[in-house]
Amino acid sequence: MRVELRVLGEVELLVDGTRVDLGHARQRCVLAVLVAQANQVVATDQVVDRIWGGHPPSRARQLVSNYLSVLRHLLAAGGVADEVVIRRRAGGYVLLVDPDRVDLHRFRSLVAAARADPDRTSALESLERAAGVWRGEALTGLDTPWIAAVRQGLERERFAADTDRLDLALRAGRHAALLPELTARAAAHPLDEHLAAQLTLALYRAGRQADALDHYRRLRRRLADELGADPGPDLRHLHQRILAADPALAVPAAGARRPPVTPRQLPAAPALFTGRTAELAELDRALATPDEGSPGRPATAVVPVIAGAGGIGKTWLALAWAHRNLHRFPDGQLFVDLHGFSPTGRPTEPADAVRGFLTALGVDPDALPADVDALAASYRGLVAGRRVLVVLDNAATVEQVVPLLPGSATCAVLVTGRARLASLVDRHGAHHLPLALLTRAEARALLAARLGDRRVDRESEVTDELVELCGGHPLALAMIARHAATRPSIPLAESAAELRRLGLEALDHDSDPAASLPAVLSWSLRRFTDEQRTVFALLGTAPGPDIDLPAAMSLTGLPEARARKALRALDDHFLLDRHPHGRYSMHDLVRAYATTTAHDHLSEPVRRAALERVVDFYRYTADTADLVLQPLRPPARFDPPVPGTHPLPVPDHETALAWLDTHHAHLLAAQRTAAAHGRHEAAWHLAWALTTFHLRRGHRHDELAVWRAAVDAAGHLADPAALIHALRRLGHAHAEIGRHEEAIAHLHHALAVAEHHHDPGQQARTHHALAWAWEEREDNRRALAHAGRALALCRGLDQPVWEADALNAVGWHEAHLGEYAAARDHCETALVLHREHDDPDGVADALDSLGFIDHRTGHHDRAVDRYQQALALYRSVGNTAEAVDTLDNLGHPHAALGHHDRARAVWREALDLYRQLGRDTDAERVGKQLDDLDATPEWSRRPEPVATGLPATAVPDDRLPRS
CATH class of the missing domain: 3.40.50.300 (P-loop containing nucleotide triphosphate hydrolases)
Known part of the structure; x- marks a missing residue:
């Protein structure tokens, strides 16, 4: 039984040459949709759209199902249900049929075979068979927007196949037989130059040179009149050859072939190629290239x-x-x-x-x-x-x-x-x-290859600086090398100074775009949309070393899908480098070009709005994270984020610390950006949002920097509390790094402003900070006086957590003055208050103080227990800065108990953490403690007797805890 489905004409099903009635036009349209994509699933929604366009009836999907049921019945009645199968598949339908039984797919198969066939004779036969498949206009009698589009596409395929067929037939010498068809095609497509060339050549080979030249003249005139253009180079060349009676235009001899050619088109090898x-x-x-027939050969x-x-x-x-x-x-x-x-x-x-x-x-x-x-x-x-x-x-x-x-x-x-x-x-x-950037060694080798080893070695430090400034970028290095090689009397140091001063501008070249890095980079942007180019430019201005999708959304003001698409496009074209955890960065030179692009092509309001959004993204997300870390902090009121900002939710403590760890550099940069653009509240807010994190992670110098900026910003704010708070935090930051004079000065300034504005809360916190600052100067009497004043003020404020902090500070300073009984009472009261108000940091502080008191009074076992509890709490909240001090303290009662292995373990851990935090003085001191421990005679390593509660004068003076 011969079954054939036909769409290159009317939509028909033939069984042994007999047509099967396929019903009304819409039913035939459904079949045409499936035939066009035979053996592929077509989604139901696509079927609906292709039949009714943008206005389907409410029961469209049911109607499609009904039409297909009828078609299945017709196939079964015609006895071809096994040859042509319509099946329901997930989300759509599929027509299963041998492609050779469908005229459309047979046509395409014949054309593809002809184009892949190196034998022109058999290729021509295939194309002639393909032409014979057509019976008229495709999908005759059907009319939907999809049908019209498919019909146009099929006509283009038919036209291209016929063009190839006519080319091959002309080469075979059939010009006389082709003239009627070529004449009709040229009349139907009067501006097609390739078709005109075919007809012109056929006329010339048929001995009608005058007609050939006349056809060319008429086409040239028509092109000029209608398009204002001349014929293309191929047609003009054919015209000249006809005028010259080129013998090569004669009908080629049967079987004539040109001799084989071995092409050698490679450009020269790159000179002085290095690395890679x-x-x-x-x-x-x-x-x-494995041997022929070997396993795995592609x-x-x-x-x-x-x-x-x-x-x-x-x-x-x-x-x-x-x-x-x-x-x-x-x-x-x-x-x-x-x-x-x-x-x-x-x-x-x-x-x-x-x-x-x-x-x-x-x-x-x-x-x-x-x-x-x-x-x-x-x-x-x-x-x-x-x-x-x-x-x-x-x-x-x-x-x-x-x-x-x-x-x-x-x-x-x-x-x-x-x-x-x-x-x-x-x-x-x-x-x-x-292809990545050059390594340092490869970059240096490139400069040595261009400039000579002697010059590079003679100016070795400058060479290293040039490598660093170019960031391993080969073209930048080549430009520097070219500049230096063509000016041998100019020291490399001048090139380095120029590159430092001018940046990307030093790598520009007005007269030769290929020798200009900005020009080379600009070519990458030409294929981008306006939106993608804008995203590229804005990324150059973003604060911080890199960016992720949430920050990019706020920077650009784009919704997630569009921002993600733009980042992916830039990454796909190597203008961004994607790193783990969804981070994107730019090479320094690419970023410099992006920044220049932003200033040259984006208006100042657009750039400013983008920076406002991304700064607010960082500060409000940081503020949310800070509230998770320190839910008991006093409230502060800030303006809402600018429109288009999308701060992140921060669900838990672990997420808060992780986000702040990841984005610390961005937050510092965001504050600098806010300050540079006069956004004083934002600059102050970022310092506020970072303090808890800075204290817990031990970022002492960063804490100093953000509060310096916050003091400057506070001078522009109406709320005096902002200045008091900033001065106090700045004083504390100075004390943290041992700048005692500056610390005391800023703290007394803060206290004076607080007293002037009758702000007892700020006075209390400033006295608390002064107590710690004087302790750092080893003046425990003054420290205790300020701590006592802070406690007195807190008791009138209804601030139980502040009061607990003050109680612990009083007890701590009393302990250092040997007043252990009073110290214990104050610290235990502080512990109770902190536990009542669920303040893990405060609980840990009080336990650390009590551990110190227990150790100094000879209760070493209890001291160990207190310190271990404090350590666990500090670690639970990510407070590395306090945890390392408690580790340091914990070693002393272990050593006093003769537990030298335990003491050694905690001090080694403390030593590593102090080094990581950059606290070199503390690291040196702990190192000495370890040396002294190792020098302790073996016979002395035994538990000490429990003390009576009196001062243990033989116990070393431990590292003092924090405020």
């Missing part, structure tokens, strides 16, 4: 894609590898610059590139087909079985590359480009080779 050892080895592995050419930013050295690497491996490709090397990213901004068309390859392979330019698929098929046929290297340089899109891929595993292809060409990897198994 790992990448060259990777290319060797990727392009290894069925098609291997395609490494060397991808990276502009100026990173992709072409250098490709050419260096190619020239080192010429012996492997005796049948030739093909090279094309696809101009994906170039000064002209016009990428090479795939058809033009294939024509160039075919010409290099010896094909007569006049014998080339017009259609890119036919060109590609001829190209693949010519290189099949030959050992040819193909280098496709500077590709922008997969569409540029695919027609240039050989179909033979004997060939190898190297592709370079600034885009990742993802679908080339997905669909063609390309090997992605991202």
